[in-house]
Amino acid sequence: MSKGRILSIQSHVAFGYVGGKAAIFPLQCLGYDVDVVNTVNFSNHSGYGRFGGSRASAAELSQIFGIMEQNVLLHPERLLTGYIPGGEALSAITEIARKLRNGNPQLVYLLDLDVSSLQRALKTLHEEYHVPNVVISSIPLRKWLLESLPPHLQPPTGYRDSDTDFLLCIASSSDSPLKGDSLSAVHTRYIPCIPGYFSGVGDLFSALVLAHYEPSKSPTASVNGSIHPGTEETTLSRAVSQALTKTHAILSLTHRYAAALPEEDRQPTDEELDVKEPERLVRRMKGRELKLVQGQDIIRNEAAVDHKNMDWWVKFWKP
Amino acid sequence: MSKGRILSIQSHVAFGYVGGKAAIFPLQCLGYDVDVVNTVNFSNHSGYGRFGGSRASAAELSQIFGIMEQNVLLHPERLLTGYIPGGEALSAITEIARKLRNGNPQLVYLLDLDVSSLQRALKTLHEEYHVPNVVISSIPLRKWLLESLPPHLQPPTGYRDSDTDFLLCIASSSDSPLKGDSLSAVHTRYIPCIPGYFSGVGDLFSALVLAHYEPSKSPTASVNGSIHPGTEETTLSRAVSQALTKTHAILSLTHRYAAALPEEDRQPTDEELDVKEPERLVRRMKGRELKLVQGQDIIRNEAAVDHKNMDWWVKFWKP
Structure with missing residues (x-):
């Protein structure tokens, strides 16, 4: 019934199709449930010259992952990561990738x-x-x-x-x-x-x-x-x-x-x-x-x- | 070729289908380009008991709308708003709805x-x-x-x-x-x-x-x-x-x-x-x-x- 579950950790733009906006819709069309954690929330991609919004802090990402873990909602079969803003956020996401891989050695991870x-x-x-x-x-x-x-x-x-x-x-x-x-x-x-x-x-x-x-x-x-x-x-x-x-x-x-x-x-x-x-x-x-x-x-x-x-x-x- | 453009201003959850996650994919399936501004970034909906993440501040929302406006990216034919966190953010979004309506009297606004x-x-x-x-x-x-x-x-x-x-x-x-x-x-x-x-x-x-x-x-x-x-x-x-x-x-x-x-x-x-x-x-x-x-x-x-x-x-x- 479902092709399975993919955790997508990527940038988000309000307008246009890069990062998560370029990946999530195609994955859903192909039958995957996609869990979506946004690393940034921007107006549009940087190629436009002017762009703005906010980056998720490492603490924020860790809180979201922490609660998903507590709620037993962190069991994707696949992981897709894209742009990660800064070293601390990268550590938070690496930690998650490690945990997921330990919990599921068959995890398909694409970067x-x-x-x-x-x-x-x-x-x-x-x-x-x-x-x-x-x-x-x-x-x-x-x-x-x-x-x-x-x-x-x-x-x-x-x-x-x-x-x-x-x-x-x-x-x-x-x-x-x-x-x-x-x-x-x-x-x-x-x-x-x-x-x-x-x-x-x-x-x-x-x-x-x-x-x-x-x-x-x-x-x-x-x-x-x-x-x-x-x-x-x-x-x-x-x-x-x-x-x-x-x-x-x-x-x-x-x-x-x-x-x-x-x-x-x-x-x-x-x-x-x-x-x-x-x-x-x-x-x-x-x-x-x-x-x-x-x-x-x-x-x-x-x-x-x-x-x-x-x-x-x-x-x-x-x- | 496109059914047109919808601006969706709604809550976002990483896991599950409420707010934007319940609306955006169906709208895309039906041929609409959807611009997505997230009012909150949460792990899951509140019905789960435990939930966490962050709410967008009014300043953050205004910045995103401001840059989209500067970049002439704020011309949706339709507007869809959902959960808005707090009075200040509500003001920022009301302001945007007013502007969009002034710029386009035929705007279809659903709340x-x-x-x-x-x-x-x-x-x-x-x-x-x-x-x-x-x-x-x-x-x-x-x-x-x-x-x-x-x-x-x-x-x-x-x-x-x-x-x-x-x-x-x-x-x-x-x-x-x-x-x-x-x-x-x-x-x-x-x-x-x-x-x-x-x-x-x-x-x-x-x-x-x-x-x-x-x-x-x-x-x-x-x-x-x-x-x-x-x-x-x-x-x-x-x-x-x-x-x-x-x-x-x-x-x-x-x-x-x-x-x-x-x-x-x-x-x-x-x-x-x-x-x-x-x-x-x-x-x-x-x-x-x-x-x-x-x-x-x-x-x-x-x-x-x-x-x-x-x-x-x-x-x-x-x-």
Whole structure:
């Protein structure tokens, strides 16, 4: 009846779709009960130039978690954390993550990453930090990276005029039979860049990976991952394929909407002009807020979209 | 593409579905962009016995509204307010409601009501306070009220064993051609009671009335209301019919879920025992949280439900 319960600890903005506002609605659409603890309560995201409101203190967060614990309301199967304001609040949340993990070793915890050196980073995360599943959501597909990809995983040549036209998404699962004698099974997929900067995309993507990560759906399920028999998918690559497909479709919808706005609402970034006329920046930001509500059919698999399936990068570790 | 923008100023709870948590997701499902200002950030609703967190100060709310105004982000077509913590915060929100109304005379503003003497109350609201649309969501259908209803608006006699088995919902629209030479067009509908106390039902109902109130959909639309040609409906009665239908279906779903829980999770209310053992109360409350996420098909008109249509009470004013 319910897909389970997710505890989301993220920033809140009154207007627009970043942080919790980019994550909670999609998770609810996909059938999850979401418990929502707001780390900040702001008017809008900082990209607008002017923003305000309040940050939750560590004491406030601890009080909320404390009472939820007393009331036996702190038993999510999954945890999603985003922006955390300051070191003390971070400690309060780390403490909660630790407690939840102790109470439930199968807890699925998703938090953001950002790397430069691919193999070394993955190795460190898997081996030193014992993180079984790592997703790198978007690396610019520059020449060095493009050339290291097996040909069938590269974008079609006709579309490759510039080296910044594509991003690469990578999923690495160290707890999967597919990995063979390697450190992990690595899956990858290129995605065409959508021009312009859109806020909340990462928050949406993370939420969708979490929502679609379903170890229990596979007959060969283990704690953290599994393969789907007859396919070269892992539980992780499957979730990331879904998340990529939907995030890209929502972003395309937003982009089409933004492109159809009157000219004054889509002035290009120009720091000098933006400072002189703050409304210029505001109008641009407003036009680029994610069209989550309008694209809810995409989130619920009810719209025809272009699928972005992750493929197994068989020789990632031994090229 | 979008049904428009609603500003929701309500309480927030991390766990469960009351206030904003009972209203925002349904509004989003129905296609509205919802701007969310939290008046409190609590762990759970007060019915659990133990609850905690913080209330937004008037200064904090004013700052958020101030920046949204500066950023030209404060132009909702509709306003929904719920629990407001204290007099100063109330002033800040009243000020915002006034400003929004000045900027947009067609603003649809929904706030809660509670009355004892029906005609007098409706007369006062329509005439003295110039509120064109009034909804009284649930009056116990006691003998005096039952007997004043025209027979075709009464519940079928076979189901009327006790005088507390039904509630009556009343919608009164003073701005509708249907009213003839009366003060307003009054519509009504009985609803079977669902035993037990469920929190957030009023918040959900209010949100659904607001979402389904669509003056622009009628060819004889006026500012605040209209009739639908060939029917005896007003814009208001139509919205309330939808809200009643969906709220009742969600409540039935929640009730069925709660009834299927293990016995220790559905102990009846007993103040003495509840005080002695707080977990007893907590378990009951938890089992009665609205099944909004699980019932989202109901909200989106995608589930078969028993329709609760409001009927015109033609002689309400001149019985």
